[in-house]
Amino acid sequence: MLAEWFKHQLIPAPRHLKDMGYVKELIAIGARHRRCQDAWADHLGLCKKVILDAAKGIKPDKVTILGSGLLLDIPIDALSKTFGEVVLVDIFHMPEIKKCVKPMKNVRLEAIDVTGVVEATFEHALEGALPPAKADAGWLADSDLVVSANILSQLPLLPMDWVKDKGYGEEKTEAFARRIIDHHLELLGALPGRVCLLTEFERQIADGDEVLQEIDPLFGARIPASGLKWIWNIAPRPEITRHIDLRFRMTGIPDLRAVTGKGKN
Ligand SMILES: C[S@@+](CC[C@H](N)C(=O)[O-])C[C@H]1O[C@@H](n2cnc3c(N)ncnc32)[C@H](O)[C@@H]1O
Numbered sequence: 001m002l003a004e005w006f007k008h009q010l011i012p013a014p015r016h017l018k019d020m021g022y023v024k025e026l027i028a029i030g031a032r033h034r035r036c037q038d039a040w041a042d043h044l045g046l047c048k049k050v051i052l053d054a055a056k057g058i059k060p061d062k063v064t065i066l067g068s069g070l071l072l073d074i075p076i077d078a079l080s081k082t083f084g085e086v087v088l089v090d091i092f093h094m095p096e097i098k099k100c101v102k103p104m105k106n107v108r109l110e111a112i113d114v115t116g117v118v119e120a121t122f123e124h125a126l127e128g129a130l131p132p133a134k135a136d137a138g139w140l141a142d143s144d145l146v147v148s149a150n151i152l153s154q155l156p157l158l159p160m161d162w163v164k165d166k167g168y169g170e171e172k173t174e175a176f177a178r179r180i181i182d183h184h185l186e187l188l189g190a191l192p193g194r195v196c197l198l199t200e201f202e203r204q205i206a207d208g209d210e211v212l213q214e215i216d217p218l219f220g221a222r223i224p225a226s227g228l229k230w231i232w233n234i235a236p237r238p239e240i241t242r243h244i245d246l247r248f249r250m251t252g253i254p255d256l257r258a259v260t261g262k263g264k265n
Pocket residue numbers: 022026029066067068069070071072073074089090091092112113114115116118149150151154155
């Protein structure tokens with residue numbers, strides 16, 4: 001914990017990203033991955049498999065990963081060998097990721113807020129207004145493959161925490177979250193190239209085999225039912241407490257357009 005605190009202090013980042021918790025969250029994901037490596041292994045392998053399936057049969061000029069994070073679920077070596085250009089998009093890139101991709105000359109990092117609302121949320125919540133989520137697909141239009149890499153359900157979380165802390169009620173906050181999710185799905189739907197979606201669609205708090213609570217991380221938004229399904233044991237006990245396990249029900253859809261409209265989760 002102390003090591004994570006120091007790391008947070010030392011990493012330079014825009015103020016709104018630090019204050020809203022984006023850097024802390026990236027540090028926490030890395031730390032949890034180190035503690036839960038065995039429990040995460042199947043999930044990370046399946047994500048990489050879905051991305052490699054998505055890369056088959058298309059022009060291999062440019063791939064863009066949305067939510068590249070710590071590259072835990074991204075087959076970066078294979079993508080760098082397959083595609084002419086690899087663009088890794090995240091709201092913030094950790095120093096270790098910059099170092100890791102430096103030798104890969106065709107890999108580029110872009111620090112972009114894919115919702116377009118984070119900075120506005122930071123500022124507007126202070127003034128008392130919630131900004132709408134914006135989706136601009138234009139900057140992604142020349143990618144042969146765009147991967148939404150376990151980012152969909154994460155997009156509203158820190159903006160929601162921020163506005164909740166500023167006194168917004170549950171109803172307003174959840175409507176805001178839903179708009180952010182809908183806009184990401186709209187953005188993916190507007191892209192001309194292939195789109196691969198990796199996301200959780202149900203969060204389970206469990207006591208071993210017994211599910212104690214199911215949470216909808218997409219706030220009612222629907223995604224296609226087709227796709228590979230698996231469980232991500234994201235926080236097996238005693239990660240959160242000695243009595244509960246947290247797991248995500250996951251889906252991996254290599255070609256979103258091919259399955260859009262064929263049932264909804
Ligand atoms: C659960 S992680 C995804 C895992 C990641 N693919 C990996 O392998 O480490 C979610 C990622 O979404 C990023 N993120 C959250 N909100 C974002 C936003 N508005 N724009 C861009 N990236 C965002 C986070 O920084 C984080 O890296």
